[in-house]
Amino acid sequence: MSIQDDFKPAPPADITEAEEFAALRKRVRALLAGHVTPERLNKFDEAEEYDVELYREIGAAGLIKLDGELHGHGPKHQAQAVVLEELGAGPTSVGVSMVVQYMGVQLLHSYGNEAQQEEFLAPLHRGEAKMSFALSEPDGGTDVARAMKTRATQLADGSWSVSGQKKWIGGAMDADYLILLARTSEISRAAIDGITMFLVPRSTPGIRTEVIDTMGIRGLAQCDVYLDDVRVPEANVLGERDRGFRQVLGTLNGERLNGAAVALGIARGAMETAVGWARQRHAFGRAVGSFQGLQHSLVDASVKIESARLLLRQAAEASDAGQGTNETWSAMAKLAASDAATTTTDIGMRTMAGWGFFRGLPMQRYFRDARLYTFAPLTDEMTRNYIGEKHLGLPRSF
Incomplete structure (x- = not known):
């Protein structure tokens, strides 16, 4: 008998919580019990690959949409926390990815128009699409607004040309689209102003990604994202121009x-x-x-x-x-x-x-x-x- 066969984790402590969230926790645990084994967790960590199949199952089970409505309110924070704790205790890399997905859900609920919600939020709700949040840059993490060098310039036809580099962007290599922030006006006394959010399909010409080798969360690639004259239509501006960082x-x-x-x-x-x-x-x-x-x-x-x-x-x-x-x-x-x-x-x-x-x-x-x-x-x-x-x-x- 191997040491893995001998090992059985202690049962989790009883959790006293509202019936709504206790039922949700039970759903998440049932889904994970049906799809996740120690061998599967080890496989994706060792291979440094994202468990796309599990992500699709999470979406199909309604665990991204939760109690949110496409053109209404987003999911409750208490519900998100239940899902993420359960994922953190097992397929942690998928849990980290879901933090980003929930952030995208919140941004699209709060600032997306109906057309953007239909195109980008609906497939995200279903787990049929995955997004990455492209904010951090090589010269700035905590103070990224002041350090931001990625620029978006509006062209004569109203579209935008985006060039620059983003750093530490989780899952960017195989994301369906990016929520990307770029400076659209010169930096002012309030450095957080003059930055705009854009919805950018990953397949857009001019985007190149490279994986960063990391010691942890190995089932979710951290990436450098290079942007070279990436053309984005005006319709893909998310929220208010020049106030994207405030919105974030x-x-x-x-x-x-x-x-x-x-x-x-x-x-x-x-x-x-x-x-x-x-x-x-x-x-x-x-x-x-x-x-x-x-x-x-x-x-x-x-x-x-x-x-x-x-x-x-x-x-x-x-x-x-x-x-x-x-x-x-x-x-x-x-x-x-x-x-x-x-x-x-x-x-x-x-x-x-x-x-x-x-x-x-x-x-x-x-x-x-x-x-x-x-x-x-x-x-x-x-x-x-x-x-x-x-x-x-x-x-x-x-």
Whole structure:
């Protein structure tokens, strides 16, 4: 019997949540149980390939559209968080991709006209199309508006010519279209103005992508995107000209929530793996989980997980209710979930010792993948700056 056969993760803790979201969680778990195995997760991570089939199944099951309407409101943040936590605990790379898809859904719901929603949002809802969000550039991540060099110039016929480079664009190599931001007016005192969003089919001439070799989230390619005189019709401007970056800022609360949900899922998956191992691995005649020092470490990590869960739930509820404090709570949830994920995966690696290094078991993947959320969608340091200013009322620190 192999070590994989011996290993059985601990069952997840009971989750007390509203009936609507408990039922949704049950649906997601049933879908994943029917499609995802440890071997499949390992296969896509090792091959560094995206699980397109699973993404299509998620869309076909209505888990992208959720409770949203094509020409009405978008899906609830609480519903998105449920889906993303479950994906984070298993097919993490698909979960990270879904954070981007939900961001596209929100932008198209908020700023797309009916024609754009029919062309771009409807297939996204069904899982028949996949988008990438092209914002970051080689010279700017956190301060990208000031550093943005990608330019869009309007031509005599009203169309646009876009040239420049984007960096760290998840899934751009096989996306159906990009939501792309480019500077359309000269930088002013308010650097966030003068930037416009465009809907750009990936097949448009002048777009070239190269994969960036990364240590984690290996089932979702991070890409350089090169844009050389890419022609975009005026009809593909998303939202208001020159105010695209301000419009994106309006979605960051949801992105923080969703990043927190995936990080929470990573932490939960790592905890289940570590506890399952600690129960079954024996040393000195007893289960290693019976040693007090190891128990204390696992308990401390578990407290971080449940604390992050409560913050995330409170933030998502407040966001769906339109409460003014939701952005601060979302920032706290992201920070707490990031800490829970990195702490739990570190303790998990120590719990499993040499077996944590084994690429046939999931702990090393959780350990690598968790590091993403220390700097995405915003660095933990910038998140602390935000909380210090907005929650504690301290002077701006940057």
